[in-house]
Amino acid sequence: MAGAGRCLIVLWLVTGALALWAQGVIVCGKCGREAKPGDVVCRHCQDALPKPKIDAPPPAVEPTVPVNVEAEAGRMAAILVEANVRQARDLEAKQPELSLCYYQNAMALMRLVTAGKFPAAAGAAILDGNTRLLTLLQRGAVPCRRCGGSGRYQLDLGKVDRSKGLKAVDGVPCTACKGAGAVPGFKDVSKAKMQILQGRTEFERRQMVAGDVKVGRVWVPPALEKLLTIRQRALLMTGLPLPCRDCQQTTRQTCTACRGSGWKPCDFEACDHGVLKETRRTGARKEKRLNEEAVKKCPRCDGLGEIPCPLCKGNGSVACSKCAGSGLAPRCTRCTATGLLPCKKCKGTGDVKGEPCPECKGETLMLCPSCRGEGSLSR
Numbered sequence: 376m377a378g379a380g381r382c383l384i385v386l387w388l389v390t391g392a393l394a395l396w397a398q399g400v401i402v403c404g405k406c407g408r409e410a411k412p413g414d415v416v417c418r419h420c421q422d423a424l425p426k427p428k429i430d431a432p433p434p435a436v437e438p439t440v441p442v443n444v445e446a447e448a449g450r451m452a453a454i455l456v457e458a459n460v461r462q463a464r465d466l467e468a469k470q471p472e473l474s475l476c477y478y479q480n481a482m483a484l485m486r487l488v489t490a491g492k493f494p495a496a497a498g499a500a501i502l503d504g505n506t507r508l509l510t511l512l513q514r515g516a517v518p519c520r521r522c523g524g525s526g527r528y529q530l531d532l533g534k535v536d537r538s539k540g541l542k543a544v545d546g547v548p549c550t551a552c553k554g555a556g557a558v559p560g561f562k563d564v565s566k567a568k569m570q571i572l573q574g575r576t577e578f579e580r581r582q583m584v585a586g587d588v589k590v591g592r593v594w595v596p597p598a599l600e601k602l603l604t605i606r607q608r609a610l611l612m613t614g615l616p617l618p619c620r621d622c623q624q625t626t627r628q629t630c631t632a633c634r635g636s637g638w639k640p641c642d643f644e645a646c647d648h649g650v651l652k653e654t655r656r657t658g659a660r661k662e663k664r665l666n667e668e669a670v671k672k673c674p675r676c677d678g679l680g681e682i683p684c685p686l687c688k689g690n691g692s693v694a695c696s697k698c699a700g701s702g703l704a705p706r707c708t709r710c711t712a713t714g715l716l717p718c719k720k721c722k723g724t725g726d727v728k729g730e731p732c733p734e735c736k737g738e739t740l741m742l743c744p745s746c747r748g749e750g751s752l753s754r
């Protein structure tokens with residue numbers, strides 16, 4: 376029992392010392408004597424004492440001031456932005472279609488982050504990532520038509536002997552692609568569309584597994600979703616607008632004139648599969664025709680027998696007519712794509728009969744009923 380008592384005394388002494396330390400040592404500025412904690416004037420010279428140098432310990436109870444919910448959502452969004460960008464970077468090389476979704480999610484969440492939280496370059500890097508990946512998925516190297524993708528010069532033996540076809544010549548690079556076998560162009564629209572949709576499906580699957588929820592097309596943890604104000608909800612949703620239903624962000628549609636090949640048979644009158652008809656008269660001796668550059672090449676198609684499709688300029692696709700090449704669904708005109716309208720209940724005043732509006736909780740806003748706050752229309 377004596378031991379326990381001593382322990383209590385020690386504990387009391389330690390607590391007392393800690394309290395003293397916590398409140399800081401105060402010394403009278405006039406006489407230099409140490410004052411007792413809590414004293415306002417010096418016990419020796421009655422001079423006013425300075426305030427403790429060390430800040431008062433934080434209060435044990437939670438502050439009664441309500442937490443700024445919007446700011447809290449902003450803080451959570453900032454953490455998510457960083458996580459999304461990290462994922463996007465990791466996936467960029469191997470799964471660009473999935474990486475794109477992380478960049479786009481980050482792009483929307485960025486709208487909730489307080490200005491100045493991230494350096495301006497961080498926001499720009501996210502936008503760049505989105506543009507870079509969309510371009511990568513829409514455009515790319517397409518096989519060279521002239522050499523059939525071999526990159527080698529093609530000698531058309533068919534011009535000498537109809538039973539023979541093209542023969543690639545080793546060591547001589549194709550003049551059209553300079554030996555690369557491919558030229559820059561638009562990817563096949565249906566393949567690009569498929570790749571983008573597959574990326575989206577995989578992204579949604581991952582977010583669902585992680586237990587996240589959707590706000591429009593943006594995925595967030597339920598804890599953040601609960602905090603969102605009406606304004607923040609619309610900001611998020613309009614930050615990731617619906618894609619064009621027809622082109623799914625590829626911005627293109629297959630050219631109907633050439634059925635996507637980008638090429639049409641040469642329309643030069645005298646051209647017969649790249650050879651001018653009138654030159655055929657040298658006829659009789661085959662070995663001679665081999666020597667003179669397979670007789671006369673058609674000047675329009677340069678002997679290829681085909682010309683780039685005039686409608687799509689050889690791309691095989693044209694700008695999507697549904698979205699005029701934006702890749703996005705039509706904007707909602709009712710809310711001018713903001714996703715927000717003045718609250719119907721309180722007519723945008725924020726209160727009803729002197730009480731905060733029960734619908735908008737005083738926020739004065741409501742989500743646009745036409746687009747459900749997404750700012751764009753699915754049909």
Ligand SMILES: [Zn+2]
Pocket residue numbers: 403404405406407408417418419420421422
């Ligand atoms: Zn004093």
Ligand SMILES: [Zn+2]
Pocket residue numbers: 519520521522523524525526527549550551552553554555556557
């Ligand atoms: Zn080529």
Ligand SMILES: [Zn+2]
Pocket residue numbers: 619620621622623624626627695696697698699700701702703
């Ligand atoms: Zn479109």
Ligand SMILES: [Zn+2]
Pocket residue numbers: 630631632633634635636637638684685686687688689690691692
């Ligand atoms: Zn075409």
Ligand SMILES: [Zn+2]
Pocket residue numbers: 641642643646647648649650673674675676677678679680681
């Ligand atoms: Zn021709």
Ligand SMILES: [Zn+2]
Pocket residue numbers: 718719720721722723724725726732733734735736737738739740
């Ligand atoms: Zn209201």
Ligand SMILES: [Zn+2]
Pocket residue numbers: 707708709710711712713714715743744745746747748749750751
């Ligand atoms: Zn709307």
